[in-house]
Amino acid sequence: xxxxxxxxxxxxxxxxxxxxxxxxxxxxxxxxxxxxxxxxxxxxxxxxxxxxxxxxxxxxxxxxxxxxxxxxxxxxxxxxxxxxxxxxxxxxxxxxxxxxxxxxxxxxxxxxxxxxxxxxxxxxxxxxxxxxxxxxxxxxxxxxxxxxxxxxxxxxxxxxxxxxxxxxxxxxxxxxxxxxxxxxxxxxxxxxxxxxxxxxxxxxxxxxxxxxxxxxxxxxxxxxxxxxxxxxxxxxxxxxxxxxxxxxxxxxxxxxxxxxxxxxxxxxxxxxxxxxxxxxxxxxxxxxxxxxxxxxxxxxxxxxxxxxxxxxxxxxxxxxxxxxxxxxxxxxxxxxxxxxxxxxxxxxxxxxxxxxxxxxxxxxxxxxxxxxxxxxxxxxxxxxxxxxxxxxxxxxxxxxxxxxxxxxxxxxxxxxxxxxxx
Numbered sequence: 145x146x147x148x149x150x151x152x153x154x155x156x157x158x159x160x161x162x163x164x165x166x167x168x169x170x171x172x173x174x175x176x177x178x179x180x181x182x183x184x185x186x187x188x189x190x191x192x193x194x195x196x197x198x199x200x201x202x203x204x205x206x207x208x209x210x211x212x213x214x215x216x217x218x219x220x221x222x223x224x225x226x227x228x229x230x231x232x233x234x235x236x237x238x239x240x241x242x243x244x245x246x247x248x249x250x251x252x253x254x255x256x257x258x259x260x261x262x263x264x265x266x267x268x269x270x271x272x273x274x275x276x277x278x279x280x281x282x283x284x285x286x287x288x289x290x291x292x293x294x295x296x297x298x299x300x301x302x303x304x305x306x307x308x309x310x311x312x313x314x315x316x317x318x319x320x321x322x323x324x325x326x327x328x329x330x331x332x333x334x335x336x337x338x339x340x341x342x343x344x345x346x347x348x349x350x351x352x353x354x355x356x357x358x359x360x361x362x363x364x365x366x367x368x369x370x371x372x373x374x375x376x377x378x379x380x381x382x383x384x385x386x387x388x389x390x391x392x393x394x395x396x397x398x399x400x401x402x403x404x405x406x407x408x409x410x411x412x413x414x415x416x417x418x419x420x421x422x423x424x425x426x427x428x429x430x431x432x433x434x435x436x437x438x439x440x441x442x443x444x445x446x447x448x449x450x451x452x453x454x455x456x457x458x459x460x461x462x463x464x465x466x467x468x469x470x471x472x473x474x475x476x477x478x479x480x481x482x483x484x485x486x487x488x489x490x491x492x493x494x495x496x497x498x499x500x501x502x503x504x505x506x507x508x509x510x511x512x513x514x515x516x517x518x519x520x521x522x523x524x525x526x527x528x529x530x531x532x533x534x535x536x537x538x539x540x541x542x543x544x545x546x547x548x549x550x551x552x553x554x555x556x557x558x559x560x561x562x563x564x565x566x
Contacts, residue, residue, distance in 0.1 A: 330355075416531070
């Protein structure tokens with residue numbers, strides 16, 4: 145019998161196969177027994193002092209890629225900057241408050257001399273300006289009332305706040321981020337020429353309320369209208385958006401969303417997505433059938449300026465007032481620059497004795513929702529989108545000027561796995 149080495153990994157250094165196997169089994173039992181005793185010892189200690197359990201759970205947070213996400217350390221809110229808009233706005237407010245405090249500590253303001261001689265013509269101009277200011281104040285109050293949202297009893301930690309839209313987006317996409325009420329969505333859905341995915345296109349069109357699907361003919365005797373011509377016709381017929389679905393190997397491959405804007409504004413922008421993992425609703429286990437009610441819209445995980453652009457683009461495709469009677473919800477969840485599209489029907493029911501109450505991000509039970517659970521039934525379709533391009537006009541061919549290409553995905557963007565664009 146050969147010489148047996150001593151050490152922690154005897155099973156890897158023993159020449160005899162049977163001996164190595166028995167040592168491996170005994171070593172595994174020893175390690176398992178030690179872990180079992182350590183786990184029971186910790187349980188007894190935490191039963192005496194619950195604070196130990198709370199500290200352990202706080203430290204045992206999984207180090208996922210989402211938690212390792214890095215941001216650009218710049219004071220820039222342009223379209224390509226990878227910054228958290230909420231944190232950037234909070235930092236700017238803190239800097240402004242600090243600057244105001246420094247100015248206040250620097251000394252009192254000098255008293256301006258009073259001008260007793262007032263011109264009557266100036267007084268008349270001031271009265272006219274005061275009337276205009278009153279109208280502007282009323283318009284501002286009206287916009288604030290429209291922008292107000294009733295807070296949820298159980299707010300989500302990943303929901304997107306479109307009120308944090310930076311000024312750079314408002315200037316570059318004035319018609320998309322207009323302060324006026326968005327027009328009622330009316331969407332035209334079509335496909336590429338010689339398409340064979342009419343059933344899939346109709347199901348995708350059913351996601352958007354008040355949408356119309358038109359088959360795009362590619363017959364040799366028919367006129368093959370381009371996307372720019374279709375966009376022009378649709379705009380004249382008061383459509384607000386044009387959705388074009390492309391196919392590859394008889395499956396949905398690409399999704400183009402073209403905003404047509406109002407009659408006095410040129411169409412644009414165009415957002416191009418690639419489609420992955422498309423599954424029709426009938427292939428989902430336990431799926432439900434959709435109704436004609438306007439669904440609710442959930443936008444989760446959009447934090448950067450580019451993410452807010454995507455969220456606002458999707459927000460304009462759905463009516464502002466959903467029909468809660470239908471209990472349908474469309475979810476667009478962004479995670480690592482992949483947008484997961486899901487449609488469900490929900491119902492509220494009483495929680496079973498074995499089910500726990502809803503907790504928040506800190507692990508504490510939420511007030512007002514004790515004993516309530518939500519049941520979900522997926523309707524479909526199910527797919528995953530990834531943003532590829534943002535063009536100024538109608539696609540790549542219909543955009544002109546130096547700023548025709550607003551943003552484009554490139555392979556080098558995924559070289560650093562902890563840096564995301566949305």
